[in-house]
Amino acid sequence: MSMAAIRWISGPVLRATVRGPFFLRECVRVGPRHLLGEVVRIDGDEITVQVYEDTTGLRPGTLIEGEGNPLAIRVGPALLGNIYDGLLRPLTGIDARVTAGARPAPAARLAFRPSRKAGATVRGGESLGEVSLPGRRTLACLVPPDLEGELVAIQEAGEYDDTQPVASVRTADGREVGVAMSHAWPVRVPRPVARRLPTREPLVTGQRILDALFPVALGGKAAIPGGFGTGKTVLLEALAKGCAADVIVYLGCGERGNEMAGVLEELPQLVDPRTERKLMERTVIIANTSNMPVAAREASIYSAITVAEYFRDQGLHVALMADSTSRWAEALREVSGRFGELPGEGGYPAYLSSRLAEFYERAALVETLSGSRGSVTVMGAISPPSGDFSEPVTSHTKRYVRAFWALDVKRAQARFYPAVHPLQSYSEDAAEFAPWWSENGNTQWLELRRRFLTLLDEQSRLERMAKIIGKDALPARQQLTLACADLVNEAFLRQNAFAPKDRVAGPAKQAAMMRITGRFIELSTQAVAAGVAPDRITRLACLRPLARMGEEIGDGEMEKFDAVASALETEFHDLIPAPEARDEAAAAG
Amino acid sequence: MKPRLLAEGCATRLAGPLLFLKRTVDVGLNEAVEVKGADGRTRLGRVAAADEETLTIEVLENTAGLGLADVVVRFVGQPLEFALGPGILGRVFDGVGRVIDGGPPIPAREAYPIEGLPWNPVARGVPRDFIETGVSAIDLMNSLVRGQKLPIFSGGGLPHDRMAADIATNARLPRGAAGDFAIVFAGMGLPHDSAEFFRRRLEQGGALERTALFLNLAADSSTQRLLTPRYALTAAEYLAFVEGKHVLAILTDMTNYCEALREVSSSKGEIPSRKGFPGYLYSDLATLYERAGCVHGAKGTLTQLSILTMPSDDITHPIPDLTGYITEGQIVLSRDLDRRGVNPPVNVLPSLSRLMKDGTGERYTHRDHPALASQLYSAYARAVQTRVLAAVVGEDGLSEADRRYLAFGEGFERNLVHQAGARSFAESMEAGWRLLKGLPHAELTRLSDEQIARYLAKA
Structure with missing residues (x-):
């Protein structure tokens, strides 16, 4: 392993004189506390290193050790459910204050069950067997993506440390490589896919x-x-x-x-x-x-x-x-x-x-x-x-x-x-997803989406105009547009992240709410066309339950949406047809 | 190597706060030094950079009067520390933690590094529970939670000094003993009369005995200003996590701190970023603000209320901008409200307390508090919008509902935001419900039917 000695240091950057070869982006350990760093520049016998930890106390002459690998992290099933710092070192089980010189995650004891037999040819990304986390889901023990060869040995089912090899693979050039349930991978290199x-x-x-x-x-x-x-x-x-x-x-x-x-x-x-x-x-x-x-x-x-x-x-x-x-x-x-x-x-x-x-x-x-x-x-x-x-x-x-x-x-x-x-x-x-939504119970998804967006766009234009001439001076149809856009915002788009029923809306709830909101727009447009004054629509009793349906109705209570929808139909039915109502509206207008 | 090394006669260059030495001793980065010049004054400093031949010392106090010939540098062998012990409440310190009230020195029990170490996020507890400030616009609309960092964005000439002194005097824990509560007050770059004002107000209000006061005056050196919040927060951490008190740290004025940082950075020849401030302003501010919080297993908490004056009232200026990205919300003061005699002139619309949801509601304040605050927000936002409309079309052109919102907005500013003296939380709640009575009930969508029936039904 190559060594180097610090020549100059300021903040998280240091320059060092090398005694042996280093390569760009090589991972290094600095000083007695083995602070993690990375080589970012090489110039003759001098390297520049970026240190990932607090450099307090480092001084000229302090030794640096090259790891011979690029900066890598160890990935494995045991990562799930845990918290790490930026270089994937665990934050649990250490001091209340973060100090320099943190250690990588200790080995986790996991249950392994092999699914392959010795003698098989294995390639990178394939599974060697099942890994089950205590009381949790089952994941695969993956062959590191860059490894290929003959499986020469594999452990029996049992509990092993996740850093300890459970199988051994002989590569084409005759090396034998141990495969553990977790493996190291350089962070700056994308993992390959088919x-x-x-x-x-x-x-x-x-x-x-x-x-x-x-x-x-x-x-x-x-x-x-x-x-x-x-x-x-x-x-x-x-x-x-x-x-x-x-x-x-x-x-x-x-x-x-x-x-x-x-x-x-x-x-x-x-x-x-x-x-x-x-x-x-x-x-x-x-x-x-x-x-x-x-x-x-x-x-x-x-x-x-x-x-x-x-x-x-x-x-x-x-x-x-x-x-x-x-x-x-x-x-x-x-x-x-x-x-x-x-x-x-x-x-x-x-x-x-x-x-x-x-x-x-x-x-x-x-x-x-x-x-x-x-x-x-x-x-x-x-x-x-x-x-x-x-x-x-x-x-x-x-x-x-x-x-x-x-x-x-x-x-x-x-x-x-x-x-x-x-x-x-x-x-x-967006346009690509209409078929998916159709399959998931919302056949009108694309159309309603377009309608909502158009409404919101018109709202912003009309509000500018209303600022000049006053809201009441707008024609009835435009007043209705403003009212409908308000409803789209309040009843559909606003979502309370802290209300238990509103935190997450599943596709079915979204479809129901979208449909009801769309239906209101449709009915109110018909009503205004039939001569109903817009402020009568904004006074409808069904508006309040509509505006609160997100918070009041949960994912598993789809039948409650039917009640909201039928109240909507009834109230509009009462609003539109009677001829005297129409006369009244005409007189008011 | 041994600490407490001396270096004499090896200074080669002085540039602003930087002192360059021939490297004769083996010391590490960031370690503290004491620089003594021919004038006999001792100045604090730290090792900023080191190479094989040279040491760069950043002197943290005024370098005027320092020469190259007689400089003696003493190396402490570790980063700057503040020795603390019981009895720091009721005392007055200068910007670097030296007693200046004429009393005896602090009986030091242990020394703590002033930079502090970052808390492990796993060790942090979630800030919960409410601190009553006596200000309705904060308590009711943007509640302050134990362990939160909530700055006040003010402007030159606005009454933030008075507000800070009022909060320091009136703040209390509704669900805790009075002896559990302590205040650390750090003034950075304060004009002499403001410093006197704070000292007098705290004394008159009887709050001085639960306060540790750190004063860095406008005439003190700007490098020292960078240390003041660090000394103050070290004391605050000591009170919170060693003595187990609930500490409210009031830092004023952060703008002076940032200006000092810019001054020192430019004298070091660093590449400036936005408006000449160094590129690390965010990280530097974070090392201060992030020292607020709660810790698992510790009885005390550390809450920060820092005050900054926005240069030319510009909230997009780097200082308020970066502060807002680190702190958990902000309280914004408005010149317009101040002009109309609203005191404190808190503009609630751009104000925000991100942790409010964790410190309010049934267990901490009142079951209906969150819904009430949300409804007041939404109604006031509409009132302000209507006001713009009314300015153009005239009040006569408004609908009946709009006129009621207009009246609500006026009442909100006059009767809720404005207050003559401190208000208890219950009084603030009551004022809020009273205001909502004037609005059409059907439009109060943030309230449940039950809340409307209980609080807003006609008497």
């Missing part, structure tokens, strides 16, 4: 405004930009709790410690309605709070996506929530500044865009090496300075994502959550 698949299916998020108006594809990419206080984190947490994925990787990157504490307290108590298991069991949390070392923040995003890819390779659908990619970009900027690199737009290094692309491009729906179907869906929050969406991180991210969920300060200030702006947001894949 092929990428086109996606025609949405990832159901459980948030009506997203699923109905701006759906994200299974294996797709979504960005959530929003100024502070617009509810990015609440939305991401709601997605982590409610979205229909098998595994959630939640990355808290440069965010608040109290938020991570909240997630850690809440998730173990919540139950996934689809599987009846604790939500924590499907979750891996990676936390690098804003006061933890900045260089590790830069690496944490790669650790997170590598973990996500590992579970994808198990044939699972994984959702990765990154909160927030701006903090990652700022870490990149801070470290780049320490290297003395030439700053580009907004002070960010010129390679910001390509790094963002590298990250988002690792999201996909794929056929894995073992032939099953898995996906990684990425949802990245962006915290643009001053809420200005033209800044570099937002504008570069926009080039790589297909769903854009812009959060709006105005909506957030009126406590309208999720504060997704219906006119600034978009989903490029």
Whole structure:
């Protein structure tokens, strides 16, 4: 192993004189506490190292040891249900204060049951047997993607440490390689797949405004930009709790410690309605709070996506929530500044865009090496300075994502959550998902979506006009448009993340609510056409239950929607036909 | 190697706060030093960078009067520390933790590094339970929770000093003993008269004896200003996690702190980012704000209420912007309300307390508090919108419902936000329900039917 000695140090960056060969991006250990670092530049006999931990106390002359490998993390089934720092070292079981020199995760004792026999030919990504987590689900013991050869030995069923080999593979060049239940993988290298698949299916998020108006594809990419206080984190947490994925990787990157504490307290108590298991069991949390070392923040995003890819390779659908990619970009900027690199737009290094692309491009729906179907869906929050969406991180991210969920300060200030702006947001894949929704009980999905969006668009134009001439001066039809748009917002799009029944809306509930809201628009349009004054419609008694149906009716109570719907029909029936009512309306008009 | 090494006569260069030494001793990064010049004054500093020949010392106090010839540098061998012990409440300190009230020194029991170490997120408890500030716009609309960091965004000339002093005097734990509560007050770059104002107000209100006061005056050096919040928060952490008190740390004014950071950064020749502030402003502020919180197994909590003045009232300025991304919400003061005589002039619409849901409701304040706050928000937002409309089309052009919202908005500012003295939480709730009575009940969609029947039925 190569050694080097520190020549110069400042903050998280050091330069050292080498005694032996190093390569770029090699993982190194610094000083007596074995701080983790990475070689970022080589110049003659001098290397520049980025250190991922607090460098207090390091001094010229301190020794550095090369690991001979690129920066890698150990991925395995035992990751599920646990919390790690940005370099995948466990945060449980250590001190209350984060100090430098953390150790990698200790071995976990897991039950293994072989499914292959010695003598078989195995390839990367294939399963050697079942791994069951204590009291939890069963996963596969994967052959590392870059390994291929003859299985020369495999252990019998039993409990083993997940770092200890349970099988041995002889490669074509005659080496024998041990395969454990977990394996190391370099974080900056995408894990290989058989092929990428086109996606025609949405990832159901459980948030009506997203699923109905701006759906994200299974294996797709979504960005959530929003100024502070617009509810990015609440939305991401709601997605982590409610979205229909098998595994959630939640990355808290440069965010608040109290938020991570909240997630850690809440998730173990919540139950996934689809599987009846604790939500924590499907979750891996990676936390690098804003006061933890900045260089590790830069690496944490790669650790997170590598973990996500590992579970994808198990044939699972994984959702990765990154909160927030701006903090990652700022870490990149801070470290780049320490290297003395030439700053580009907004002070960010010129390679910001390509790094963002590298990250988002690792999201996909794929056929894995073992032939099953898995996906990684990425949802990245962006915290643009001053809420200005033209800044570099937002504008570069926009080039790589297909769903854009812009959060709006105005909506957030009126406590309208999720504060997704219906006119600034978009989903490029929406039209693809109509067949999926048809199969899942919402044949009118595309049409109602279009109608809601048109209404909201008209609302913004009419409100501008109403500001000038007054609302009452608008023609009846336009007054109705405003009333209907209000209803779409209040009854359908607003969703209370803290109300037990409204937290997550399944496809059936969404379809019912969409249908009822659509029906109201239809009936009220007919009524106004028949001469009913708009303010009589806004006074209807059914409006209140309609506006509160999200909070009052749960996923398993579909019959209650019928009551709301029939009240709607009756009240409009009473409103429209009687000729005297029509005269009255005419007299009032 | 042994700590407490001396280096004499090896200074090669002085530039602003930076002192360059020939490297004659073996010391590590970030370790503390004491720099003594020919003038006999001792200044604190730390090792900022090191290579084989040179040590770069960042002097954390004024370097005027320092020369190269007679500089003596003493190396402490570890990062800066603050020695603390019982009896720091009721005392007044300068910006670097030295007693300045003429009393005896603090009996030091243990020394704590002033930078603190980041809390492991796993060790943190979720902030719960309510701190009553006596301000309705905070208690009712944006509740402060134990362990939260909630800044006040103010502007030059707005009454944030008075508000901070009022909160320091009136704040209490509705469900805790009075002796459990302590205040750490850190003034950074305070003009002399403001410092006097705080000291007098706390004394008059009887709050000084539960307060540790740290004062860095406007005339003190800006490098020292960077240390003041760190000393104050170290004391606050000691009170919270060693003595087990519920501590409210009031830091004012964070804008002065950030200006000092910019000054020091530029004298180091660092590449500036937005508005000349260093690129690490976010990370640096986080090391202060993130020291608030609750810890599993510790009795006490540390809550932060920092005050910053937005340069030219601009909320998108880097200081409030980055602060808002770290803290759990913000209380925004408005010049417009101040002009109309509303005191405290809290604009509730851009204000937010992210942790409110965890510290309010049945177990902490009142079962119907969250719904009431949500309904007041939504109604006030509509009232403000209607006000814009009324300004264009005139009040006569408004519908009946709109006129009622207009009246509600006026009443909300006059009778809820505005208050003559401290208000208890129950009084704030009552004021809220009274206001909602004037609105059409059918439109109160954030309230349940039962809440409407109970609180809003005509008497």
